[in-house]
Amino acid sequence: MVECAEAFVKILDRHVLKDDLFRMEEETTKISIDVIGRVVCDHDFKTLTTDNEFMRTMRNTLAWMPDVQSINPWHRNHPLRPIMWKYYKRKMDKYIGRVLDERFTVRNAEARKTKVKAGIDLALEEYVKESGQNVDSQNIQMDAEFRRFAIDNLLILLFAGHDTTASTICYCYHLLYKHPEALAKVRRELDEVFGAGTSATQQLKDNPYLVNKLEYTLAVIKEVLRLWPPASGVRQGKKGYFVKDPVSGEMLPTEGMNVWTTSMCLGRSAKLWGPDVDEFKPERFLAENADSVPPNAWRPFEKGPRNCIGQELSLIEMKVVLALTLREFDIRVAFDELDALSNDGTLWAKDASFKKGPQKVFGEEMYQILLAAAKPREGMPARIARRKMHNVSNVDLGWYAPKNSWINDLGRVVNGTGTNGFQFNGSQLPDRVEYGVYNWCNMPHVRKEEYVKVSQEFELVYLEPLNPSGNVSAPTYWSVYTNPTNPFVQSGFNGSCQFPQITREGLGDSWQHGKDLYGVYHDLLNFLPSNMSEKVSYRVTNNVITSQVAGILIDGMYTPSTSVPLRIQPTNVDSLEPQYPCPKSTSMYSSYGIGSSAPEWTAHLTAAKPLFNSLDAVSGIASDSTDWHKSFDHYYDNLSARQCHAKPLPCSINDTSNCVSQEMADTVYRLGQYEYSFIYRDSPQSLQAAVGSYGVFLAELADNIRAAVSSQSPVLYRHNIAHDGSVSRLLSILQIEQMVWVGMGSEVVFEIYRKRGYGGKNFIRILWGGQVLRSSNPSLGTVNGKVDLLDVDIFLAYIDGLVGFRAGKVVDFCKS
Numbered sequence: 022m023v024e025c026a027e028a029f030v031k032i033l034d035r036h037v038l039k040d041d042l043f044r045m046e047e048e049t050t051k052i053s054i055d056v057i058g059r060v061v062c063d064h065d066f067k068t069l070t071t072d073n074e075f076m077r078t079m080r081n082t083l084a085w086m087p088d089v090q091s092i093n094p095w096h097r098n099h100p101l102r103p104i105m106w107k108y109y110k111r112k113m114d115k116y117i118g119r120v121l122d123e124r125f126t127v128r129n130a131e132a133r134k135t136k137v138k139a140g141i142d143l144a145l146e147e148y149v150k151e152s153g154q155n156v157d158s159q160n161i162q163m164d165a166e167f168r169r170f171a172i173d174n175l176l177i178l179l180f181a182g183h184d185t186t187a188s189t190i191c192y193c194y195h196l197l198y199k200h201p202e203a204l205a206k207v208r209r210e211l212d213e214v215f216g217a218g219t220s221a222t223q224q225l226k227d228n229p230y231l232v233n234k235l236e237y238t239l240a241v242i243k244e245v246l247r248l249w250p251p252a253s254g255v256r257q258g259k260k261g262y263f264v265k266d267p268v269s270g271e272m273l274p275t276e277g278m279n280v281w282t283t284s285m286c287l288g289r290s291a292k293l294w295g296p297d298v299d300e301f302k303p304e305r306f307l308a309e310n311a312d313s314v315p316p317n318a319w320r321p322f323e324k325g326p327r328n329c330i331g332q333e334l335s336l337i338e339m340k341v342v343l344a345l346t347l348r349e350f351d352i353r354v355a356f357d358e359l360d361a362l363s364n365d366g367t368l369w370a371k372d373a374s375f376k377k378g379p380q381k382v383f384g385e386e387m388y389q390i391l392l393a394a395a396k397p398r399e400g401m402p403a404r405i406a407r408r409k410m411h412n413v414s415n416v417d418l419g420w421y422a423p424k425n426s427w428i429n430d431l432g433r434v435v436n437g438t439g440t441n442g443f444q445f446n447g448s449q450l451p452d453r454v455e456y457g458v459y460n461w462c463n464m465p466h467v468r469k470e471e472y473v474k475v476s477q478e479f480e481l482v483y484l485e486p487l488n489p490s491g492n493v494s495a496p497t498y499w500s501v502y503t504n505p506t507n508p509f510v511q512s513g514f515n516g517s518c519q520f521p522q523i524t525r526e527g528l529g530d531s532w533q534h535g536k537d538l539y540g541v542y543h544d545l546l547n548f549l550p551s552n553m554s555e556k557v558s559y560r561v562t563n564n565v566i567t568s569q570v571a572g573i574l575i576d577g578m579y580t581p582s583t584s585v586p587l588r589i590q591p592t593n594v595d596s597l598e599p600q601y602p603c604p605k606s607t608s609m610y611s612s613y614g615i616g617s618s619a620p621e622w623t624a625h626l627t628a629a630k631p632l633f634n635s636l637d638a639v640s641g642i643a644s645d646s647t648d649w650h651k652s653f654d655h656y657y658d659n660l661s662a663r664q665c666h667a668k669p670l671p672c673s674i675n676d677t678s679n680c681v682s683q684e685m686a687d688t689v690y691r692l693g694q695y696e697y698s699f700i701y702r703d704s705p706q707s708l709q710a711a712v713g714s715y716g717v718f719l720a721e722l723a724d725n726i727r728a729a730v731s732s733q734s735p736v737l738y739r740h741n742i743a744h745d746g747s748v749s750r751l752l753s754i755l756q757i758e759q760m761v762w763v764g765m766g767s768e769v770v771f772e773i774y775r776k777r778g779y780g781g782k783n784f785i786r787i788l789w790g791g792q793v794l795r796s797s798n799p800s801l802g803t804v805n806g807k808v809d810l811l812d813v814d815i816f817l818a819y820i821d822g823l824v825g826f827r828a829g830k831v832v833d834f835c836k837s
């Protein structure tokens with residue numbers, strides 16, 4: 022089946038290449054014939070790859086079917102019809118007879134060797150047993166009666182199975198095109214089962230049972246069959262058998278009649294299905310809604326002992342076809358161009374009567390025409406385009422070094438001066454310094470003033486910002502003091518703050534941050550709702566400062582009058598901070614970064630030894646305190662937090678003339694930048710370490726994006742308030758081109774855009790500090806190094822590739 026579907030994909034690809042208008046039903050018929058051929062008689066009809074004689078004959082027979090609606094006696098009783106039918110039937114009998122004879126000959130040699138037997142082998146085996154012959158004998162004979170019987174049965178299977186399935190595949194394509202949200206859900210399910218960007222082909226060959234996981238896809242097929250069933254059951258009436266009128270109770274005799282249980286009437290009965298009966302809602306057929314499906318109302322395959330014998334086969338086939346094509350192609354009906362097909366030689370083009378009479382039924386141009394099975398009108402004139410499918414193996418999952426700058430140049434960090442334009446002196450930037458430069462105290466974020474709108478072709482559909490809180494304060498604040506009577510007071514800087522803590526200034530910055538975000542995404546882009554609603558969601562970590570920041574930031578955005586839920590994951594498993602256990606990642610970080618004795622790491626600590634000595638002399642920190650000397654983290658925090666709040670640099674308690682100079686502080690800042698760059702970007706191990714410790718958040722992000730693009734979630738805006746350690750790991754995974762120490766109020770925004778019009782393709786733009794993020798990874802930084810309207814599928818394939826679907830690879834790594 023998968024091989025047939027692959028050949029079908031090739032046919033579709035030819036239409037993509039030619040960019041032509043074609044009748045889809047002609048093509049889907051080929052696959053259904055070839056599949057039946059393979060499954061039933063282990064015979065390759067090759068209709069997908071060649072101009073097959075059998076297929077032509079079968080289609081010609083159909084062309085001689087009477088139009089049941091016609092009242093033209095000449096048409097209904099066409100004198101040539103019986104002759105033509107006989108002629109075509111003989112041709113088909115001959116063809117199938119040949120297939121049967123061939124199979125009979127090789128049966129002994131091959132069929133019994135394989136465990137999986139085609140229908141024909143089972144039938145032959147049964148026949149041999151019943152006729153009292155030895156199954157293992159080389160000289161088995163097939164009598165004429167059995168041969169006649171077998172040919173007719175094979176023909177029935179081919180006739181009953183080919184156009185029913187072909188027609189249903191067409192309606193699947195059409196209804197999914199008309200319902201992009203359902204299409205997105207199917208694609209999402211396929212991504213989930215086979216992985217984003219990975220073709221289902223090989224996986225289905227290796228593990229065919231994966232089709233059983235396609236629950237939503239199956240629900241779509243069932244809903245399509247409810248609305249546009251291609252066949253119905255007929256029963257011959259009999260003396261003594263009655264149909265009871267459900268309203269009057271009258272018993273109606275059936276003798277001399279056919280009783281036709283039209284599955285379409287049952288499927289479209291509002292009495293049975295409710296007022297939304299005409300709506301396309303595959304969800305009705307999901308397991309959780311099983312109770313709402315009226316009993317016995319869904320019967321496209323009919324019920325009872327003579328129900329469809331091929332239903333399992335066709336359901337599996339349709340799932341396989343959809344799995345191999347829906348993510349690869351965008352398909353739409355093109356009735357507006359129908360005239361261009363008027364000479365294509367098909368039975369549709371030959372018969373002008375199809376263009377007469379109503380051209381819409383149930384408001385649908387592609388209504389059904391009863392021609393053996395009910396077929397999509399005009400064979401579904403269609404146009405097709407290839408969607409970009411990115412194989413995960415094509416997406417580069419490798420680590421790429423960040424660009425060279427002063428930040429990762431040890432010589433310039435240790436021996437340089439100043440901070441190379443980086444700011445550390447308060448929330449406000451000095452005059453003439455442009456917004457957007459690194460400002461540790463109040464990092465740049467998205468603001469109306471600098472925001473670059475994307476072209477009108479794209480509409481914003483989802484937004485997920487992530488920003489760390491500042492170590493800044495609530496309306497009441499801590500005033501830290503040390504009591505000389507307390508004998509346990511530790512030496513160190515004597516200050517009025519304690520880490521982590523929120524200051525008033527920090528709260529002010531957070532409020533402004535919220536206001537700026539609202540200014541862009543509400544005022545400028547009209548994307549955010551005007552009032553708080555379920556479309557907007559906030560998430561914090563277990564550290565209270567993130568809740569304090571959230572409180573004031575939300576006030577800056579919405580000034581809500583009622584309390585706002587802050588989403589939070591339990592301690593120890595939180596992915597935003599992150600706290601879930603991943604010992605492998607911790608040991609990896611400490612094998613090359615803070616605490617390690619790797620020369621690449623210790624080089625800067627050794628070079629900065631004199632600086633440590635001078636700082637220790639002021640702070641009183643013991644020179645053997647590992648905590649203060651395994652990195653510049655503590656000195657950096659202490660000095661920068663003072664300078665952010667316009668406090669003087671500290672002096673020694675014992676010798677007030679011995680103070681930290683600005684030059685010393687600047688060197689600490691340069692070293693801090695160097696350390697962050699080394700830990701999160703320069704070291705080749707940084708990517709894997711970040712994937713381990715932050716992969717779960719990335720998997721959640723990918724999931725959120727998928728839910729947003731498939732309209733499965735009402736949330737348009739998900740704001741995460743986290744920490745510098747969170748954002749730096751995120752930047753590490755995004756392979757930011759220039760890593761810095763993540764300052765107060767830093768912000769990464771994931772903007773998801775949908776291209777307007779046909780196809781509804783989704784794109785991602787990532788903003789860092791209000792500007793488009795630049796990534797060293799070639800699969801991400803596709804626009805001159807920027808992650809600018811990148812195909813969402815590539816981004817998701819990158820994330821899935823690194824962290825695994827639902828973070829499966831993270832779990833494996835953490836445990837390894």
Ligand code: HEM
Pocket residue numbers: 057177178179181182183185186189246250251252253254255320321322323324325326327328329330331332334335
């Ligand atoms: C979407 C696909 C299909 C639909 C909707 C469909 C529908 C039906 C329906 C409504 C019947 C009449 C059952 C009754 O009167 O109780 C039927 C019978 C039958 N179908 Fe299908 N069918 C499909 C695919 C297939 C396939 C793929 C095969 C074979 C490979 C097949 C073989 C048959 C046969 C042999 C019968 C006659 C069964 C009997 O009379 O005992 N069908 N089908």
